[in-house]
Amino acid sequence: MAQTSLLQGKQFYCREWVFHKLQHCLQEKANCSSSAANKPSLVASSGNNTGVVSGKGAAWGVLLVGGPGSGKTALCTELLWPSSPLNLQRGLHRQALAFHFCRAQDSDTLCVGGFIRGLVAQICRSGLIHGYEDKLRDPAIQSLLQPGECERNPAEAFKRCILLPLLGMKPPQQSLFLLVDSVDEGCNISEGEQTSTSLSGTIAELLAGHFEFFPPWLLLLCSARKQSKAVTKMFTGECRPREASLHLSIMRIWHLQNLW
Template sequence: MAQDRRRFYCREWALEKLQCCLDARIITGHSPGVLITGSPGAGKTALCTETIWPTSKAGLASGLARRCLAYHFCHREEQSSTMVWRFVLALVEQLRNSELLETGYKEKLNTPAVSAILDPLACQKDPEEAFKRAVLGPLLELPAPAQPLLLLVDGLDHGVPPGGHGAHSTSIAELLASHVHLLPGWLLLVCSIRRQNKALSCFGRGRCISYQST
């Protein structure tokens, strides 16, 4: 279901930049991810929403919605949306039902090693291993689609626990930052996060679309 909408305007440049980054994904040496940064209320979620459910002429013309393999929105007031294991299971379910993937993905989920880690209790215990077995592994084994696709995650600053980074991912931001370099060459990770949030440091240096409040 689409998120609550604010009128999307004067942000056509951001959609164009996203489209350029996506088209350039298959070029060797290009970053596997893009960060949309900005202060609260700058329009990060509005851009992500317009990317998935376009209503403006620019959004419809970009064609980004047709190339979105999966998406996830983190909400501060909805704790379950920030849990790593729930994110992994929701992502797998979208991939399972996606018409953009080869049929072989579903078959790979039915193997004993993968189906076992997708049990909710097992995934809750080790969501990082579930992400590797059920998302990264199968996607890397699939043939590349006709054009690059995107994976969009909004609101990475929500659900980041206090303290430093541990041996295992304790947030969706840490999980994605730790594995973005392993994504297949045809998939672009697009994430939004507040500027100066500590989770931003997880990603190091990379391409950014920086928003200013208007």
């Protein structure tokens, strides 16, 4: 997992609209957190840069899509390690609870168990959620985080080690975000077919199956190639059973076009 900027000190240009929209989404999440109602609902997306989202209180996130070279990873990197002291992203990075960069050439970054353990470690180090570490002292939770066990049952580990502890904590003073770049990496995807590269599934499958149960103050921000339509459908709910449609959430979809 990357711990420093992948841009290696290079200057970041353009895409200011993304940071402004993200700031707006984080403010909406803050409003959701203070609202009593938090029922997920299903809506449709439209437009080139943004999607239509359901009323406040619904569980939703953001999916950045674009072709190869459109700047998805560069934008995620700039969001976490801003290169300019004056731009909006300089303040947004303080609201990052945890992050993960998936890389096709690095199998360790595609391991679901490693992904979960990495998030747990980052949340503990962040100091943004007071009391989270205390929740992890339960021996049953510790056993779920052990190598091998986490890979055998990633869904249970994700729920009991991350989601349930966060849901039981006092909401932070400001909304936070979880960033996962290139979430479609590790999936052997073709239209109408979806297979995983490991027995424990993929990071995309794990997040798509649980993001509607995120705390209302936590925004899930992912990026993926626009060609990965099956991955996009995971998050929009289009490929889930019809009988479950009333319980689905949707992600806002922002399209990144190439700069040239």
